[in-house]
Amino acid sequence: MTTPKTVASMPIKQKTIALLLGLSLLSPVAAVEHPDHLLILLDLSRSMALPLDKITRIKAARQVFDEVIKKVPDNVVTGLRIFAHGGSKESSIACKETKLAVAFGKNNKGQISDLVNKQDPVGTKTPLAYALEQAKADLKGIPGNRKIILLSDGEENCDGNPEDIAQSLRDMNIVVDTIGIGDAGAASLGGIALAGGGKFYLGSNFQSLKEALAAAMGGSGRASAGGGTTTTPDNAGSGAAGSKTPTIKTTPGANGNLIKIIPLPPDNKDQTIYEAQAPAAPPKPTEPVLNLELILDASGSMAAKLGKLSKMQTAKKALAETVTALDSEFIRLAFRAYGFDTTIEKTKQKSCKNTELLVGFKNGKPDAIKAQAMKLSAYGYTPIAQSLRLAGLDLKPYKDQRPTIVLISDGEETCDGDPVAVIEELRKLGIDVRVHVIGFDLDDKARTQLQAVAKAGRGQYFDASNYRGLIDSLKKVVDDIWEQIAIAEPQRFTRPINGGDQLSSAVTLEPGRYTLKDNLAKGKKTYFFVPTKKGQRGVLRVQLQARALVKDRSGKIKEAKYAIDGMTIDIYRPDKKRIKGRSARVGGKLGKTAFTHFMDISGQGFYFTVGDNYNAVHRDALFELTIQEAGDVYNGQIAADRPQDTTLSIAVGESLYGHLGLEDRADSYHITRLPSGGGIEVEIKFPNPDYRFTVELYDGDKNRRRQKFTKLKGNASLSLKDLPAKAVIRVVDANPGLYHLFSSYALTITAK
Incomplete structure (x- = not known):
């Protein structure tokens, strides 16, 4: 095999490496059931607004605090530090949002509960490391047993390394417990x-979150990681044959430390428990950056013929053709019309009140707008x-997110209103709408009025006299x-x-996030x-952050304004044969992701390609490589496929963790x-309830x-005799080959 080229680059420390299947068990700090000083760290990032059971994560945290905090012994000195509470959109500020x-x-338990009840999840970053660093300062110099309980639903997405800070706290004899709110x-x-x-405690639902906090605070709650034993070195031990409480099997690693396989919770979306983390920088907006309300004139004059169709029919057709270009996670849409209600009397007094929001911002999809139109x-x-x-009042809740109105009309105001004055009034209300x-098909008088409306709204005015003109105008607005x-x-x-031009010249890649130096032609x-x-398991995730490459009129390649890019990653075995059906392809909306993976059972590595057979690939196409420990029993070991080749063992009274899927059959x-x-x-327990398997x-x-x-x-629970x-x-593994599932499992054997 030709030796691959190596890219000189700074290694990126993967945030997930500590628990992604292999952990070096350090000598534990003495257990602190009832510390003298207890500091609670609470995450208030935006993701805490996501659901947990039938309520939000933050609401679950509030209820849990109400029930559990009052049970903390009175002699425990308690404090609360919050982080990600400011909501700043500036990363340098958001990554330092924390306060005591x-x-x-000793008598502030009610104060802590009350304050938690008032908090809303607003943070745009999750500065775990910085919060822990400040917590270290809070506890420095305080005598006695000290403990931190960190409650969060995410991982560090600033530049800090929370594991390093936790290690430094450990060196100061300060224990750090963590509670995961949800699985992410x-x-x-x-x-x-x-x-x-x-x-580490996993609060995957309200009850387990309650038990986790109670256990961490020294109560009697029964909490565990992923539904099993608590993930801590204290759980490692030796079990006797016939024991009904199995121990987790550990085995000395090459460096003399104990290395234990610990499973992660399942990710049902991708049917694998080891989902690669989405690229953390830069995050795509979690909400639209522009809010647009379309207003369509359905007054009587729109019934006039314009060629073979009425102006109303022409407008509907043009709107249906162009509104799909606004289908984006960056745009929030709504649709309003006036003059259409045939059930009311056709008088100025009655009809001038007929203006209605037909599709609100919560349901503003192009298909809904087309259907109403x-x-x-x-x-x-x-x-x-x-x-x-x-329309301006509809946009008021989104006044800071580029409120925009597009008005399509074939005539001037006929209800004695002043559209220009209305726009000025909206601006005084803080709704700086762009119109x-x-x-x-306007006459000169109507054209003059509507041009003034566009000018007052700091927008653009377009004339259209037929279907083609209307289409062109709408495209310019888009x-x-x-x-x-x-x-x-x-x-x-x-x-x-x-990368290389072929497999023989493939470039060796370290874990990290990458883009391309050059655009790639189709194919x-x-x-x-x-x-x-x-x-080890290699996971590759791709994410769209660029639009499609197109040619302008001069033949020059440029990025499209709204057509979206596409890209594909293919996996190749060490023998350089492509693995069919193991591709990851994305296309469609910006921010969309896909992943693929390879399980190394031979230690020879694997190859992959970036490209696409359907589109040219933009050089800013984003892909991320993560390498995860995925052995059986302990790191670097793979249980034999055939019974006659078996080298690993499990004793009655013990449990072990292994991995199955992909190349490991x-x-x-x-x-x-x-x-x-x-x-x-x-x-035998697989985190994925749909994982199919056979036992022999x-x-x-x-x-x-x-x-x-x-x-x-x-x-599965099986009884074996004789x-x-x-x-x-x-x-x-008994899953259909095209599923490409991969999972950890827990195997426990006890005497009957």
Whole structure:
């Protein structure tokens, strides 16, 4: 094999490395059940507004605090530090948002509960490291047992390293417990707890969150990581044969430390428990950056013929053709019309009140707008001023997010209103709305009025006299809207790199986030090599952060204004053969992601390509490589596929963690310390309840299968009798090949 080129680049420390399957067990700090000083750190980032059970994460935290905090012994001096509470959009500020909200005291439990109840999740960053650094200062010099409880639902997305801070706290004999609210940040939080000599608890629902906080504060709550034993070195131990409480099996690693496999919670979205983290910089907006209300004239004059179609029919057709270009996570849409209600009397008094929001911002999808537009009939008067006033009020909640109105009308105001004055009134109310106007088949008087409306609204005016003119005008408005979005859109992450021209010249890549140095023509690929070791899983995630490449009239390649890019990653085995069906392709909306992965069972690494057979690929296409420990029992080890090759074992009374899927199709283990004359209970748990597997029992001396259990899914409890003297248990992946599932599992064996 040709030696791949190596890219000289600074290694990126992966935030998830501490809990992604392999952890070095450090000598634990003495357990602190009832500390003298307890400091609680609470995350108030935006993601705390996401659901947990049937309520939000922050609401769950509030309720849990109300119930648990009062149970803390009175002799414990308690304090509360919050972080991500300021809501700043400036990263340098957001990454330092933390404060000691309740100072240390013995009788402040009610104050802590009250303050938590008043907090809203507003933070744009999650500065775990900085919050821990400030907590260290809070506790420095205080005598006695000191403990930190960190509650968060995410991982560090600033520049800090929370594991390092936790280690420094450990060195000061300050214990750090962590509680994951939901599954997303489990890996990072588990690593922090391990580095801080504490325990990690997973609050995947309200009850487990309540139990976690009670346990961390020294109560009697039963809490665990991922539904099993608490993820802490204290759980490692030796079990006797026949024990009904199995111990977690640990094995010395090459460096002399204990290295234990710890599973992560499942990610149901991608059907794998080891989902690669989405690129953390720069984050795409979690909400639109521009809010647009379309106003369509359905007054009686729109019934007039313009060629073969009425003006109303022409406007509907043009709107249906162009509104799909506004289907974006960056745009919040609404639709209003006036003059359409044929059920009311056609008089100025009645019809001038007929202006209605037909599609609100909460449901503003192009299909909904097209459906409502198609129902309209040209009928009544033209209340432009009132429609602008109400549209401005519709936009008031979004006044800081580029409020925009697009008015399509074939005539002037007929309800005695003053549209220009309305725009000025809205501006005085703090609604600085931008108004574009498309005049459709206007006379000079109406044109003058609507031009003044566009000028007052600091927008553009366009004339259209037919269908083609209306289409062209709408496209110009769409272009202006996308230019405004481009101004507001966050700066892209770039870390350009060139791959090889073919597999033999593939460039070796370290874990990290990357973009390309050059655009790739349609069908062209660039090649990379990943030097994974035996028992490691390489995960590649792609994310769209650029628009499509198009040619302008001069033939020059440029980035489109709103057409979105596409890209594909293909995986190749060490023998340079592409793995069919293992591609990751994204196309469509900005920020969209996909992932693919490879499990190394030989230690030879793997190859991958970036390119696309359908589109040219923009050089700012973003891809991320993560390497995760994914061995069996301990790091760097893979259980044998065939029973006769088995080298790993599990004793009755013990549990172990392994991994299955992708290239790793089956795991075999010797069963030791078999009870004399009795049977055993075998329990296997996969985090993914839909994971399909088979269990087989072999006679190791004769290499003959004795029993087979098929059609198992998720969890299984099996009773085995008449055991051979040399028993081997084999766990087999039974998922359809195209699923490409990968999961950890827990295997427990006890005596009956």
